[in-house]
Amino acid sequence: MPLLFSYGTLQQKNVQVSTFGRVLQGHKDELLGFEQSFVKIEDPQVAAASGKTHHANVTFNGRNDSRVSGTVFEISDAELAAADQYEQLAAYKRINGMLASGNQAWVYVDARSAL
Secondary structure, three states, X not given: OOEEEEOOHHHOHHHHHHHHOOOOOEEEEEEEOEEEEEEEOOOXXXXXXXXXXXXXEXXXXXXXXXXXXXXXXXXXXXXXXXXXXXXOOOOEEEEEEEEOOOOEEEEXXXXXXXX
16 A cells, blocks of 8 residues: 655545545654745645645755655545545646655655655
């Protein structure tokens, strides 16, 4: 099963239920070589589900001391496809990122600065 790292709204139980139909179980970790940024939510349904006007985003900077805190979840392939729909892939690109734990996980990063 794939690992998905979230640093934003996918950590919220209400967003998980509306996106995946269940509450996810996960554990804290950190994404290496990235820094926090933000992107405006264009889809009114996504804004309503999250209760926010901007999504957290991350931008690659390649610095060894840069870390973004979040949660890593084990999900199904179908749930990964649901996450792709949720994450407005015009603003985000899904990449395989390295975590502080040594695991690699799918993570949505700023599409403008994706590797």
